[in-house]
Amino acid sequence: MxxxxxxxxxxxxxxxxxxxxxxxxxxxxxxxxxxxxxxxxxxxxxxxxxxxxxxxxxxxxxxxxxxxxxxxxxxxxxxxxxANAVKELTIAALIMAARPVVAAIDFANKTRGGDVSLRTETNKGGYRGTELSGKTLGVIGLGNVGSKVANTALALDMEVIGYDPGLDATTAWRVDRHIGHARNVEEVLQKADYVTVHIPLNADNKHFIDAEKIAQLKPEAALLNFSRGGIVDDAAAKAALDADQLRMYITDFADAVLFDNPKTIITPHIGGSxxxxxxxxxxxxxxxxxxxxxxxxxxxxxxxPSIDEPFRTKYRVSIIHRNVPTMLSQIANFFGDHGINIEQLSNRAKNNIAYTLISLNALTDEEWQLIHERFDQVDDIFQTRVLKNNQD
Structure with a gap:
């Protein structure tokens, strides 16, 4: 097993x-x-x-x-x-950015003595917020989470503008036709009252929201990060908060630079929990x-790269290799030279990595061993597997 x-x-x-x-x-x-x-x-x-x-x-x-x-x-x-879990927490954070819910709860819990209801009524003017209806939400990244957040914000009667550098037909189908599509991220930052970020973290977008981009936000704007720690430069966000160039920052990723800041709300990475x-x-x-x-x-x-094809033959050979010009000919020539008939060959590439699936209906134990011995010697081949169709 x-x-x-x-x-x-x-x-x-x-x-x-x-x-x-x-x-x-x-x-x-x-x-x-x-x-x-x-x-x-x-x-x-x-x-x-x-x-x-x-x-x-x-x-x-x-x-x-x-x-x-x-x-x-x-x-x-x-x-x-x-995606749905992160969407719901993002919407909760959006409400907390509009209404001082956390501070109000803290006030109510700390109120002691006398008529608590009366004291709360007297002081609750200090916890007056704003409504989300009519405000503009900027969504950066319209993938699985961002598209759900954008569509839900529409149901809250918000104006929504989105930006996704990888916008394609699949992404476009996810979002409501009433969501505006920005030409660049700067357009989102300059127009939005609230900005939420939903892009993956990689080497190209670490600190995607940096000091320069934060400076383009309205001073009364709120910034939300429920994507990944590192997408927002937290030190830059703190500096903007301290300088009253940003009203609030809510994130699902704890960073010591943000601790004890009254304009920051931190949740402990519970977006998908x-x-x-x-x-x-x-x-x-x-x-x-x-x-x-x-x-x-x-x-x-x-x-x-993605390959998802029915396994209809008796055997398959899967090969992970570099995406180099001569590789497919080397692979095909090997099978031809040894009289192994290829029923189907599928090849896909993703950047400098390629993946090849070869379908066979006949393969002896000796040929099985020969495939491993030959391909294991090729520097540009990382892994070779021979699979038997147990459903055949």
Missing amino acids: TNIKTYNAISPMGLNYLTEQGYTINGDEAPKGILLRSQDMHQETIPDTVRALVRAGAGFNNIPVDDLTQRGIAVFNTPGGN TIEAEDTSALMAAKQLDHYLTTGNVVNSVNL
């Missing part, structure tokens, strides 16, 4: 799916797959037996993706699995892991 190693508390919905498919969870055998949530895998030793690592969640900065790619290990995430989101993400992760290990198909990988 194939062993899957887990880190963190993975929802039973995902674990039960894997056991129903015949896997063992955290058994004695060397693992073929890893399922995790927030474990820092940069600090973990990942065995050479591992073929895939799946994060039950969207972010993957806790995973050494580049190193794993060079070892031929596929890395997956579950985009959209916790709902029972439903954990169940959905775990089940998605389990299915993607099983799909890859048994068929070679790639869905929601962060380091491999």
Whole structure:
């Protein structure tokens, strides 16, 4: 039985799916797959037996993706699995940015003696907020979460303007036609009363919202970050708050520079922490892991191109390799030279990494061994697997 190693508390919905498919969870055998949530895998030793690592969640900065790619290990995430949970917390934060709910609750809890209701009535003028209706929300990133936030804000009678540098047909279908599309991020920053950020963290957009961009916000604007720590330059946000160039900053990512700031609300990275989101993400992760290990198909990988085709032949050879001009000819020539008939060959590329699936109906044990011996010697090939169709 194939062993899957887990880190963190993975929802039973995902674990039960894997056991129903015949896997063992955290058994004695060397693992073929890893399922995790927030474990820092940069600090973990990942065995050479591992073929895939799946994060039950969207972010993957806790995973050494580049190193794993060079070892031929596929890395997956579950985009959209916790989108509704993050959307709801973002909307809650939006309300807290409009109404001083936290301060009002704190005042009510600290009120002692006499007629509490009367004292609250006397002082509640200091907790007067504004309504969201008629205000403008700027949404940066219109993916799984951002599109949901934008659409919900419309239902709150807000004006919504969105910007997504990767806007495509799929993204466009997610958002309501009444949402305005900005030509650039500066347009969002300058027009919005509230700005919420929903883009992934990578090397290109660390501190995407920096001091220069914060300076383009209205002084009375509120900034929300429920995407990833590091998307906003927190030190720049604090400086703007202290200089009254920004009214409020609400984030799901604790940073010591923000502590004890009365204009900041910090939640402890709970955006995706709902029972439903954990169940959905775990089940998605389990299915993607099983799909890859048994068929070679790639869905929601962060380091491999997507291929999801029916496994109709008796065998498949999956090859992770560099995206170089001569590779496909080398692969095809090998099979031809050894009289192994290719029923179908599929190839996709993602930046400098390519993935090839070869479908076969006949393969001897000797040919099986020969494939591994030959391709293991090619520097540009990271991983080769031969899969048998157990449903055949």
